[in-house]
Amino acid sequence: MKILIITRTNWNEPPRIRHQLCNMLLKRGHKVVFLEKPTNKLLSPLRLQTVSENLTLGVYPELLHHQLKFFGLFQYLNAKFVMVKLKSFLNKNKFDLIFNFNYDYSYITSCIDADKFVTIINDDFIAQAKPWMRRAIREQMVMTCKVSSSVLSVSYPLKKLVDSYCDNSFLFLPWCDDKYEQPTKSKVRNVVLYYGFINNRLDWQIVKGLLDKDITIRFVGPINEEDAKNQVNSLSNNYDNFEYISPRCLSKLDLEDVCCSIAPYDISIESIKACTVSNRAFRLLAKGIPVIYPNLPHILEAPVEAISTASKLSEYIENITFYKCNFYNCQPIIKDFLPAHYSSARYQQLMNVVSSIV
The missing domain is CATH 3.40.50.2000 (Glycogen Phosphorylase B;)
Incomplete structure (x- = not known):
């Protein structure tokens, strides 16, 4: 056609x-x-x-x-x-x-x-x-x-x-363009990934709260607002456990130390509430990376091993800890969940x- x-x-x-x-x-x-x-x-x-x-x-x-x-x-x-x-x-x-x-x-x-x-x-x-x-x-x-x-x-x-x-x-x-890939087994998976557009739709207080709890966070993506650029620069200068990497394909990223991804959107922004699942979620899941969202009112129904939600800092930490401890146990569930979204x-x-x- x-x-x-x-x-x-x-x-x-x-x-x-x-x-x-x-x-x-x-x-x-x-x-x-x-x-x-x-x-x-x-x-x-x-x-x-x-x-x-x-x-x-x-x-x-x-x-x-x-x-x-x-x-x-x-x-x-x-x-x-x-x-x-x-x-x-x-x-x-x-x-x-x-x-x-x-x-x-x-x-x-x-x-x-x-x-x-x-x-x-x-x-x-x-x-x-x-x-x-x-x-x-x-x-x-x-x-x-x-x-x-x-x-x-x-x-x-x-x-x-x-x-x-x-x-x-x-x-x-x-949807995800690629089919599920079994993640490589590695000794330590302790990095939390944010992959996507970096802007003022993110809840920076959640990000800082996680960093204050010694959770290692890696941001990857384009920065398309000046305030967001200032936030990233500040985090890079003040936290050894924060890393920023310029935009690149998931296939070009080393994911062997990643336990999960977060999408810490600021749910006080009205347009955020219309989100059911982000454009990047299924691509991350295809790499075996679970995703944590804020407690959105219309989030996609999915097994917690693939997609979970958090309404406050302590719940983000709880979910991150779960994925750190159960990353490989989550993989069969993610693999079974994905085909409907290929x-x-x-x-x-x-x-x-x-x-x-x-």
Whole structure:
């Protein structure tokens, strides 16, 4: 199939679910055009770059940043501007499927077969918005969901939200691209890993509390906020048991001393509460690394040997101690849990959803 993926994400960013989706489709022989984060060069046309036989990247400008379209007039002008950039391309190229990650792109259906337009809601855009933008974002998201043939949501609360807009919504959790690998047996597994984006959505008090209890923590990932960079620098300077490693693939990391991973999100942030499972969790589990989350209200149901929760510092310590002592005993349970979340299972789910439109 020939497939278009519409995003606001650059291809060379650390992998997120849109990259995962693209790679999953490429591995199965589909041809994909991946539209990246729009540029601010307003005079630029749509620029296409061939990466491989089956992958083409595209970049085009938007008139306004999506968080600045306060009023209907701004939304109208931006839509007209984007369609000038994309209309010719969309008219000349007929796609079997369009996967849209942009909550505000309902207008794109004027130039495509709307029956093939599938929207993926991968974040709580309304909760993340500035207070003065929430109504506008909600209205645009509702319209985009209503004109989509199907809407896929990456968590239970997001699906519940979409269900209130339309009756064609489906749960579409993240997945792991690799199958389970038995971890190498090592003498000591005493390192706690954080693998992912490092920003102010983390509960730094929990991280510091663990370090104060002499727990060794290793952070790996991109730092995309200045305050978070200052936090990491401070931890590096003040704790010998803290280590920061720049972004890299899990396959390039030495995991032989890791007992578990933490996802210490700050649950006072409203958008965090919409999380069911993070995009990285299944990849960590595929390496045999259990994951500890905060006590999220909609966390994925899973055996404690694979995913556990903690509502306070003492519970994080208790769970970490459990994984240190039972790491290898947890492996058979993790191995049995994962197949339902392999790429092959999620691809089959995706094909079941879109089978009526392709």
